[in-house]
Amino acid sequence: MSFDMIKAAGALHEANIIDVGGGVSTLVDTLLLNGYKRITVLDIAPSAIKKAKARLGAKADVVKWIVADITEAEFAEMYDVWHDRAVFHFLTEADDRKRYVEAVRSSLKIGGHLIVATFSLDGPTKCSGLDVVRYSPQTLHAEFGDGFQLIEHQAIEHVTPSKVVQKFVFCRFSRVS
């Protein structure tokens, strides 16, 4: 779904794409395999970045890796696509969500696409023992505001390796102002 939404965003191979909280996800592998050239992966956990780099081997050299807390990160470049699966929903404090939205507004191009996947309203209340905030497409849109237009949303049932079903909602917004 992440890759499908990036393609649906119309991202060309030269598009500048950031995967926020990418962790050990293989989205970066898929993007590289499909010809995308400008990819950044950010995560708060140095161990996750280390594992992802080791998995990719020499291919990791063409990716930009950032170890940072997204609520404190500052970016030197502007992105065409901002992707986040299962990070925003961990922000249970309004101030952290505000800082996250400011980071998006300062580094996503006008016309760029914001793809955020969170647990849905009927999804789990916790993940890895941590509280989460659950969203509908409308309540997620409200977090980002009128500068973003909701383009599409998809409900997904993710089955974890321990066979637990986690209900997600994937939303794609276009930055309009």
Ligand SMILES: C[S@@+](CC[C@H](N)C(=O)[O-])C[C@H]1O[C@@H](n2cnc3c(N)ncnc32)[C@H](O)[C@@H]1O
């Ligand atoms: C549930 S995992 C999701 C990983 C990946 N996006 C995926 O879909 O498989 C959440 C990831 O977000 C990272 N993370 C949590 N809080 C973060 C923050 N404030 N800033 C950056 N990364 C964060 C974690 O280290 C972890 O890798």
